Amino acid sequence: MPEPEWLTDDEQRAWRGLLQMTARLGNRLNRDLQQTSSLSMADYDVLVQLSETPGGRLRVFEVAEYLQWEQSRLSHHLARMQRRGLVVREECTTDRRGAYAVLTDAGREAIEKAAPAHAATVRRTVFAGLSPDQVAALEAITTEVLSRLDPPF
């Protein structure tokens, strides 16, 4: 085994910062969303995906891929959202790519109601403190890292 290549001190600080930011930001966004709407962050993430597609519908496996959730976790979550009237699951027996998740009118209304306060939290916690150069750097960094991970589909 060759000597392991550890992160440099600069990389280590950036890495720890990224891990802490991700954890703290996720909790803050979830908490604020639940205080200002009837949705959890998980609900919101599902509804965003559906609301941006024509007809508000996506294959369940595509939603799972995008959110990077296990199929079983997503199926359980969609079942709970269906009981709350936010989505419906449409089975598809003629196409082996399987079922669709479809946004309902109530689901669209819920995300449209939740979105302004959520966007305000994202702006206040993330973008209000960043310069345009930092926003551009953040996009470039995420694009580079994503290119090194598996493609989404």
Added chain:
Amino acid sequence: MPEPEWLTDDEQRAWRGLLQMTARLGNRLNRDLQQTSSLSMADYDVLVQLSETPGGRLRVFEVAEYLQWEQSRLSHHLARMQRRGLVVREECTTDRRGAYAVLTDAGREAIEKAAPAHAATVRRTVFAGLSPDQVAALEAITTEVLSRLDPPF
């Protein structure tokens, strides 16, 4: 209600990139870790915290705060790790700040064995593609955002 302040297109791209990067990177790191060690990412995160403190011990609530986990999730996870011999829980009846999580020799060995391959994955997926300026930008961004969230303790 004032008109909501949506993100600009640039901010939106950076934000979506950050969400996608976080989700995909978390899955990749977890998968690679499980292929090269006996640990999950959750195990690893707990062991890192403990391994960096004198005596390998921290209050359970401090670990929860750092990882941003609910106390109940952490308690269940620590119980499973204790059954695997990686940590022990030391009750503390005289101090109301409560129990400690303590690293065992087997826990220290497990993280020392897992760390080189994990660091190599982080380097390959994140830092190998970033310039020193981008690493500095990432640290500055995370520092700024963290300053806008609650302090860790």
